[in-house]
Amino acid sequence: MAQRIRGNVFVVGDNIDTDQIIPAQYLNLVPTIPEEYAKLGTYALSGLPDGYPRLVPEGAAKSPYVIVVAGRNFGCGSSREHAPVSLGAAGVRAVVAESYARIFFRNCMATGELYPVESPKRLCDLLKTGDEVTLDLEAGTLTTAAGATYPLQPLGDAKDVIDAGGLFAFARKSGMIR
Amino acid sequence: MGMTITEKILARAAGRPSVRAGDNVWVQADILMTHDVCGPGTIGIFQKEFGAKARVWNSERVILTPDHYIFTADAKCHRNVEICRAFAAEQALPYFYDPGTPSYSGVCHVTLPQKGHCRPGEVLFGTDSHTCTYGAFGAFATGIGNTDAAFVMGTGRLLVKVPATLRFVVDGGLPKGVMGKDIILRVIGDIGVDGGTYRALEFCGSTIRGLPMSERITICNMAIEAGGKNGIIAADKTTLEYVRARTDKPFTCVDSDPDAEVLSERRYRAEELVPYVALPHSPDNLAKASDCGDVRIDRAYVGSCTGGKTEDFIAAASILRGRKVCVDTYLVPATTEVAADLQRETIGGKTLAQIFQEAGCIEPAPPSCAACLGGPLDTFGRANGSEVVISTTNRNFPGRMGSKAASVILASPLTTAASALTGRITDPREFM
Ligand code: SF4
Numbered sequence: 001m002a003q004r005i006r007g008n009v010f011v012v013g014d015n016i017d018t019d020q021i022i023p024a025q026y027l028n029l030v031p032t033i034p035e036e037y038a039k040l041g042t043y044a045l046s047g048l049p050d051g052y053p054r055l056v057p058e059g060a061a062k063s064p065y066v067i068v069v070a071g072r073n074f075g076c077g078s079s080r081e082h083a084p085v086s087l088g089a090a091g092v093r094a095v096v097a098e099s100y101a102r103i104f105f106r107n108c109m110a111t112g113e114l115y116p117v118e119s120p121k122r123l124c125d126l127l128k129t130g131d132e133v134t135l136d137l138e139a140g141t142l143t144t145a146a147g148a149t150y151p152l153q154p155l156g157d158a159k160d161v162i163d164a165g166g167l168f169a170f171a172r173k174s175g176m177i178r
Numbered sequence: 179m180g181m182t183i184t185e186k187i188l189a190r191a192a193g194r195p196s197v198r199a200g201d202n203v204w205v206q207a208d209i210l211m212t213h214d215v216c217g218p219g220t221i222g223i224f225q226k227e228f229g230a231k232a233r234v235w236n237s238e239r240v241i242l243t244p245d246h247y248i249f250t251a252d253a254k255c256h257r258n259v260e261i262c263r264a265f266a267a268e269q270a271l272p273y274f275y276d277p278g279t280p281s282y283s284g285v286c287h288v289t290l291p292q293k294g295h296c297r298p299g300e301v302l303f304g305t306d307s308h309t310c311t312y313g314a315f316g317a318f319a320t321g322i323g324n325t326d327a328a329f330v331m332g333t334g335r336l337l338v339k340v341p342a343t344l345r346f347v348v349d350g351g352l353p354k355g356v357m358g359k360d361i362i363l364r365v366i367g368d369i370g371v372d373g374g375t376y377r378a379l380e381f382c383g384s385t386i387r388g389l390p391m392s393e394r395i396t397i398c399n400m401a402i403e404a405g406g407k408n409g410i411i412a413a414d415k416t417t418l419e420y421v422r423a424r425t426d427k428p429f430t431c432v433d434s435d436p437d438a439e440v441l442s443e444r445r446y447r448a449e450e451l452v453p454y455v456a457l458p459h460s461p462d463n464l465a466k467a468s469d470c471g472d473v474r475i476d477r478a479y480v481g482s483c484t485g486g487k488t489e490d491f492i493a494a495a496s497i498l499r500g501r502k503v504c505v506d507t508y509l510v511p512a513t514t515e516v517a518a519d520l521q522r523e524t525i526g527g528k529t530l531a532q533i534f535q536e537a538g539c540i541e542p543a544p545p546s547c548a549a550c551l552g553g554p555l556d557t558f559g560r561a562n563g564s565e566v567v568i569s570t571t572n573r574n575f576p577g578r579m580g581s582k583a584a585s586v587i588l589a590s591p592l593t594t595a596a597s598a599l600t601g602r603i604t605d606p607r608e609f610m
């Protein structure tokens with residue numbers, strides 16, 4: 001797994017709940033069915049209030065943004081795994097937020113879809129959608145195109161699980177299950 | 179040093195003499211619940227990871243309750259129920275509450291208590307964030323995603339971090355017009371939608387002990403709205419009466435030790451509580467109902483796992499009786515048992531159903547989650563425009579009841595009913 005993710009950010013605010021990440025009308029899509037997995041990606045973050053750009057532009061299959069930058073309590077609300085799955089399916093590789101809701105964080109880890117990284121600094125106020133950054137998971141830093149570098153919280157055990165590809169791959173690798 | 183009730187339950191489930199907040203432990207599950215939204219994905223992962231012929235770890239302990247998208251023409255929703263049905267048949271699951279048959283029940287979080295699946299001291303996982311509801315029975319219960327659920331389905335086990343406890347002590351007599359919903363809205367307003375993240379929210383005190391199970395369910399249901407991992411109320415006589423009437427399976431009650439360590443303790447005097455609302459668009463946007471008389475509403479909604487129980491309809495009917503609503507008023511009983519109670523329960527010689535009909539409410543829908551979470555466009559009561567809805571449900575983030583342009587105000591059944599009569603947010607004591 002590459003430890004550096006370079007690309008454009010999509011910036012949102014505080015308390016982005018799972019209904020905004022993937023609205024309930026799309027929960028009839030089953031993430032384990034490949035076409036429906038891809039479809040979920042096209043609706044990622046489509047529940048954001050009007051005024052936000054689309055994460056995945058109309059007609060596109062993938063997002064031009066690979067990192068979502070958020071404020072506090074990202075992913076609060078429902079336990080729907082469709083939320084991290086839709087972001088992963090859209091091509092988002094990491095979220096950098098001030099804090100996460102517990103189930104969303106755990107679902108990122110269990111699915112291995114994306115890295116939920118915590119930032120002590122409120123980056124959603126410093127960056128704007130479209131800015132190019134480099135996220136270095138090994139060093140635990142986010143660097144802007146202008147060269148500013150911000151330290152991130154270490155991901156700890158969660159990183160090993162996501163690196164392995166999720167809970168099942170990790171459990172097999174470490175001999176917890178066959 | 180003693181343990182909290184949450185620590186004790188997790189210690190037992192981990193086969194250890196004790197655990198501490200922050201420990202990561204493998205625990206044995208007693209119940210895994212899943213439904214039509216997350217069941218098909220969970221089943222898909224289970225079959226992929228454990229093999230097409232794999233058996234669930236214990237068929238008596240996997241409960242399947244399709245409830246979210248039942249009364250819709252949407253073909254994918256039907257397909258999803260069909261996936262659940264085929265799996266239940268293949269695994270011979272005795273507790274599959276099958277839509278369209280007499281065994282159909284409705285909303286999972288009211289079904290599990292009513293059918294005797296919630297027992298003190300046990301560990302329950304569910305693919306739904308409001309699984310924390312079952313903490314009302316002195317159990318550890320928390321919501322998980324599909325992948326974790328598939329793991330539990332195959333192994334019966336899950337790695338859990340033991341949460342530290344935030345304790346809320348409520349003492350004294352609840353004033354007229356104030357319900358369990360008001361207690362939890364106040365708590366969420368005080369600590370915020372992330373104030374309980376990774377924490378156990380423990381509720382105790384004489385007020386809590388005086389509440390019936392329906393009200394304790396409302397309180398624990400919304401622990402997740404503060405980000406809580408679980409909500410919990412130790413079992414007492416009220417719990418045992420409810421549980422014993424519904425199951426003869428054995429269980430062990432536990433409670434926090436007096437010297438257990440908690441992260442914080444907040445105390446409330448019940449007498450000081452009033453009817454509250456959570457204004458758009460966040461469950462912690464707390465206000466007193468009496469301060470919001472200038473907020474007009476277009477619609478009232480009584481339903482969901484939080485606010486669609488028999489006692490919630492009795493509360494609403496007590497306000498609506500002999501009066502007329504002036505906005506569209508939608509009623510969705512949580513389960514078939516609640517739906518039957520609308521015809522059975524009476525106030526002043528009239529059934530609840532009659533009272534609602536005479537008050538001008540829209541005819542109650544069949545039991546399901548309905549518009550609590552928006553759902554397909556043809557969902558009963560779904561907000562499809564810029565409606566302002568006052569609702570007994572539990573969440574009001576943008577778009578929750580369907581339309582992003584709609585505004586949802588959370589309130590108790592009493593406050594919701596009073597507001598339906600006036601067309602603006604109304605303190606129910608005006609009608610009591
Ligand atoms: S009634 Fe609402 S909150 Fe309860 S399980 Fe259904 S959708 Fe979730």
